[in-house]
Amino acid sequence: MKKKYLQKLMIIAVPIMLSNIISQLQMIIDRMFLGQMNTLYMSALGNVSAPMWTTMSFCFTIVMGASILISQSVGAGDEERSETYAASMIKWNNILPILLFLFWLFGGELVLRMMGVSENIMPMCLGYMRFFAPTFLVVGIESSFSVIMQTSNYTKPLVMYGVIRAGLNILLDWLLIFGRFGFPQLGIEGAAIATTIAEFGGCLFVFAVVRKKPLKTKPELKSVLTAPIKPFLSSIRLGINAGLEDLAWNLGNLVIIRILNSIDVTAAGIYSIVFSVEVVAVVIIGAIGNGTMTLSGEAKGSGDIKQFSGVCKIAYILCAGTATLFLIICLIFPENILSLFTKEESIITGCGIYLMLVCLNLYGKSGNIIIGSGIRGSGNTRWMFFTQIFGTFFVVGCACLFVYGLGFGITGVFLAVIVDEAVRAVINLFKLRRIMREWDKKAEDTESDGLT
Numbered sequence: 001m002k003k004k005y006l007q008k009l010m011i012i013a014v015p016i017m018l019s020n021i022i023s024q025l026q027m028i029i030d031r032m033f034l035g036q037m038n039t040l041y042m043s044a045l046g047n048v049s050a051p052m053w054t055t056m057s058f059c060f061t062i063v064m065g066a067s068i069l070i071s072q073s074v075g076a077g078d079e080e081r082s083e084t085y086a087a088s089m090i091k092w093n094n095i096l097p098i099l100l101f102l103f104w105l106f107g108g109e110l111v112l113r114m115m116g117v118s119e120n121i122m123p124m125c126l127g128y129m130r131f132f133a134p135t136f137l138v139v140g141i142e143s144s145f146s147v148i149m150q151t152s153n154y155t156k157p158l159v160m161y162g163v164i165r166a167g168l169n170i171l172l173d174w175l176l177i178f179g180r181f182g183f184p185q186l187g188i189e190g191a192a193i194a195t196t197i198a199e200f201g202g203c204l205f206v207f208a209v210v211r212k213k214p215l216k217t218k219p220e221l222k223s224v225l226t227a228p229i230k231p232f233l234s235s236i237r238l239g240i241n242a243g244l245e246d247l248a249w250n251l252g253n254l255v256i257i258r259i260l261n262s263i264d265v266t267a268a269g270i271y272s273i274v275f276s277v278e279v280v281a282v283v284i285i286g287a288i289g290n291g292t293m294t295l296s297g298e299a300k301g302s303g304d305i306k307q308f309s310g311v312c313k314i315a316y317i318l319c320a321g322t323a324t325l326f327l328i329i330c331l332i333f334p335e336n337i338l339s340l341f342t343k344e345e346s347i348i349t350g351c352g353i354y355l356m357l358v359c360l361n362l363y364g365k366s367g368n369i370i371i372g373s374g375i376r377g378s379g380n381t382r383w384m385f386f387t388q389i390f391g392t393f394f395v396v397g398c399a400c401l402f403v404y405g406l407g408f409g410i411t412g413v414f415l416a417v418i419v420d421e422a423v424r425a426v427i428n429l430f431k432l433r434r435i436m437r438e439w440d441k442k443a444e445d446t447e448s449d450g451l452t
Contacts, residue, residue: 005310013291015155019162020283026166033177035341044124046272047117054250059139061246065239070151075301087219088231094140101136116261131192138203145210152215169198241381245388252392273341278358281326285319289369296377312374319366327359357414367425371432395420
């Protein structure tokens with residue numbers, strides 16, 4: 001039985017995983033190019049990417065409500081309901097990204113000043129922001145079509161999507177950051193231009209795939225054109241909790257960046273380098289989480305508690321194995337990994353401990369991603385939002401205590417993140433077990449009523 005759940009999970013998760021790994025390798029190479037050219041670029045990138053990604057990830061997570069409702073409709077065998085939610089999502093999911101594009105294009109400097117960005121890296125941040133902002137114009141299309149492929153259990157094209165985006169980005173990074181083959185040497189602005197062009201190229205590929213393939217949750221063009229906004233608003237009411245949860249996490253991260261900026265100008269850069277390594281593991285764990293949410297949503301729609309429980313358990317085992325693998329690699333090769341991002345010996349020799357800490361953090365983070373995916377798949381997205389609100393205040397409070405009260409410096413920030421993830425993982429586990437007990441009891445009551 002576990003083998004069956006593992007197979008179902010891998011069919012959805014592996015292509016997403018490969019696509020995300022390719023994308024993260026591209027981002028790592030991007031940071032390697034910038035770090036080797038100028039270490040201050042890493043601090044600038046850490047400051048500007050944090051707030052912009054906060055709003056971009058919000059756009060991706062609010063469609064989670066549509067993904068849950070579509071998955072539950074598939075599990076219940078209700079094709080008409082599934083098409084209604086999908087059509088409305090595709091039609092109306094572009095409004096917020098366009099507004100955010102305008103916000104970052106014209107109002108981004110105010111955000112950076114509120115974050116305490118120093119004047120010597122402010123021009124770098126603003127240059128990157130100006131050329132990166134157009135990527136918001138394709139976020140609505142990409143997120144909607146990703147939901148269609150995921151709920152159709154057809155995620156194989158996402159691998160090629162990642163290859164196209166990464167290939168374009170790396171090539172253009174090399175040409176524009178360093179000024180190869182007669183191109184101007186644009187530094188951090190060249191990295192932003194490369195990313196934007198690559199995102200548009202990837203979006204065109206995804207659009208072509210969804211348009212061509214007969215996916216089971218893809219709506220007809222007529223349904224999209226005539227789709228009312230009400231179904232999308234219904235999915236938003238469910239997805240907004242996931243979006244706000246993600247926003248709360250990112251806001252906490254912005255405060256963490258603000259705390260790091262108060263330590264010294266390189267602290268945010270060190271934090272960015274170390275978490276670039278963790279992100280590679282997180283995209284693997286996140287892909288497994290995507291599969292977990294889809295299959296737990298189908299299990300909820302069909303009333304199959306065994307699938308719900310089995311998928312969550314096998315998913316966490318896979319994630320814990322991933323965390324262990326990354327911990328071993330970082331224990332053996334810390335200096336080799338850090339030297340990819342910077343030439344400064346003080347950072348290379350002094351930051352190995354931070355790699356160990358973020359790898360330990362992966363165990364708690366895995367719990368939150370997998371357990372949270374199961375809770376959301378059951379239709380409860382509000383709980384994860386509430387625990388993240390607690391987590392945001394908790395991690396900021398711990399960071400302030402460890403950095404300012406106990407004088408731990410950057411180490412205090414990493415310790416605060418570990419404690420936060422671990423505490424929330426335990427709280428969320430209790431909630432998941434309660435959901436399964438209530439579901440089991442309801443099934444027993446229904447069976448008893450049937451016998452009488």
